[in-house]
Amino acid sequence: xxxxxxxxxxxxxxxxxxxxxxxxxxxxxxxxxxxxxxxxxxxxxxxxxxxxxxxxxxxxxxxxxxxxxxxxxxxxxxxxxxxxxxxxxxxxxxxxxxxxxxxxxxxxxxxxxxxxxxxxxxxxxxxxxxxxxxxxxxxxxxxxxxxxxxxxxx
Amino acid sequence: xxxxxxxxxxxxxxxxxxxxxxxxxxxxxxxxxxxxxxxxxxxxxxxxxxxxxxxxxxxxxxxxxxxxxxxxxxxxxxxxxxxxxxxxxxxxxxxxxxxxxxxxxxxxxxxxxxxxxxxxxxxxxxxxxxxxxxxxxxxxxxxxxxxxxxxxxxxxxxxxxxxxxxxxxxxxxxxxxxxxxxxxxxxxxxxxxxxxxxxxxxxxxxxxxxxxxxxxxxxxxxxxxxxxxxxxxxxxxxxxxxxxxxxxxxxxxxxxxxxxxxxxxxxxxxxxxxxxxxxxxxxxxxxxxxxxxxxxxxxxxxxxxxxxxxxxx
Numbered sequence: 031x032x033x034x035x036x037x038x039x040x041x042x043x044x045x046x047x048x049x050x051x052x053x054x055x056x057x058x059x060x061x062x063x064x065x066x067x068x069x070x071x072x073x074x075x076x077x078x079x080x081x082x083x084x085x086x087x088x089x090x091x092x093x094x095x096x097x098x099x100x101x102x103x104x105x106x107x108x109x110x111x112x113x114x115x116x117x118x119x120x121x122x123x124x125x126x127x128x129x130x131x132x133x134x135x136x137x138x139x140x141x142x143x144x145x146x147x148x149x150x151x152x153x154x155x156x157x158x159x160x161x162x163x164x165x166x167x168x169x170x171x172x173x174x175x176x177x178x179x180x181x182x183x184x
Numbered sequence: 185x186x187x188x189x190x191x192x193x194x195x196x197x198x199x200x201x202x203x204x205x206x207x208x209x210x211x212x213x214x215x216x217x218x219x220x221x222x223x224x225x226x227x228x229x230x231x232x233x234x235x236x237x238x239x240x241x242x243x244x245x246x247x248x249x250x251x252x253x254x255x256x257x258x259x260x261x262x263x264x265x266x267x268x269x270x271x272x273x274x275x276x277x278x279x280x281x282x283x284x285x286x287x288x289x290x291x292x293x294x295x296x297x298x299x300x301x302x303x304x305x306x307x308x309x310x311x312x313x314x315x316x317x318x319x320x321x322x323x324x325x326x327x328x329x330x331x332x333x334x335x336x337x338x339x340x341x342x343x344x345x346x347x348x349x350x351x352x353x354x355x356x357x358x359x360x361x362x363x364x365x366x367x368x369x370x371x372x373x374x375x376x377x378x379x380x381x382x383x384x385x386x387x388x389x390x391x392x393x394x395x396x397x398x399x400x401x402x403x404x405x406x407x408x409x410x411x412x413x414x415x416x417x418x419x420x421x422x423x424x425x426x427x428x429x430x431x432x433x434x435x436x437x438x439x440x441x442x443x444x445x446x447x448x449x450x451x452x453x454x455x456x457x458x459x460x461x462x463x464x465x466x467x468x469x470x471x472x473x474x475x476x477x478x479x480x481x482x483x484x485x486x487x488x489x490x491x492x493x494x495x496x497x
Contacts, residue, residue: 066365112239112301165389
């Protein structure tokens with residue numbers, strides 16, 4: 031038993047190191063092994079693009095949703111990847127429609143459960159918002175342009 | 185708790201890993217599991233279920249084990265069981281069992297969200313630390329287990345041993361893997377231009393648009409121009425030199441302190457809180473030394489107070 035535990039500890043350490051080295055060499059994520067390729071670009075960016083979600087109210091007006099709070103468990107980058115991935119392939123249109131239905135359903139369920147204080151919605155829109163970067167970020171509440179990626183209206 | 189040394193202890197002694205007091209590992213255990221429990225207190229894995237039906241691409245661990253999303257009822261049960269195991273581990277209650285459950289359920293529950301849309305790596309390394317705790321003797325002292333053992337009249341081992349030191353080295357390996365890999369990725373893609381270039385400044389500015397940093401420090405650093413690039417050098421230098429932490433205790437203290445500062449700086453300037461990484465830093469602090477220093481002071485203070493007290497006539 032003692033030998034077994036010692037072998038297990040050394041084996042775990044070796045497994046972790048070997049898997050991590052492999053992930054770095056291969057430059058691929060194989061969770062829980064990762065190559066931690068974050069913020070690797072050295073290029074100066076003039077613009078930045080980030081997902082935004084608008085909720086459509088019954089009167090047709092729009093309200094910006096907080097993705098982390100009102101569309102949990104998603105975060106912005108994961109939500110965009112999810113909606114875009116569901117839109118690919120033969121049945122992409124149907125699957126993306128279904129994905130947005132489920133997002134709206136989740137929003138409503140969380141609203142009814144009192145987990146956020148947003149209003150009832152009849153639809154949802156996912157955008158890519160782009161900003162021209164200013165040194166003082168004074169335009170951060172006004173994207174320079176927005177591209178509609180997906181929409182659902184009841 | 186016999187006196188014969190286990191093979192792992194003999195190997196570590198050969199690597200000159202010094203024996204440590206069991207209290208150090210116990211305090212690390214408390215901080216590590218408390219932090220993980222706190223950061224995942226609102227985990228609701230079943231919330232992913234409606235989306236898993238549309239976009240499920242298992243990460244390596246889930247794929248290899250042939251697992252998938254369990255039913256809503258089971259996922260809710262697993263969430264609660266994991267939280268209970270984390271709390272029991274922090275308190276040192278049924279430590280061997282609770283740390284084992286913390287690892288097995290943790291690996292499963294942490295992996296599942298990464299099977300939808302994209303895999304993040306912010307919590308990946310913690311799985312290995314959880315596994316290491318499951319193999320450690322972190323509940324020998326300062327635990328409910330030790331308290332119960334004393335009540336039963338059993339011997340509780342308090343002698344320093346490398347048995348209580350290897351976890352800090354394991355955590356150090358985890359930290360070095362994360363930061364050294366990050367340095368290699370930057371150097372591979374951009375080379376030293378990563379630190380010389382203007383990418384860092386635009387990153388500081390861009391995060392004011394896309395995240396919610398608690399300060400505008402990033403904008404101020406970006407405005408400093410060439411001087412501001414020192415922040416890039418600081419980050420890349422620390423990450424690239426992190427393996428030196430294995431070789432000397434002063435280098436270890438400086439690099440770990442620097443990397444911790446870097447992590448706090450990332451939060452203040454970019455608004456990204458890598459909560460799980462902070463748990464690893466807690467495992468590298470020599471809590472045992474601090475515990476015994478404080479204990480000796482407290483005992484000395486109490487002795488002095490008793491000596492000063494007027495004796496009854």
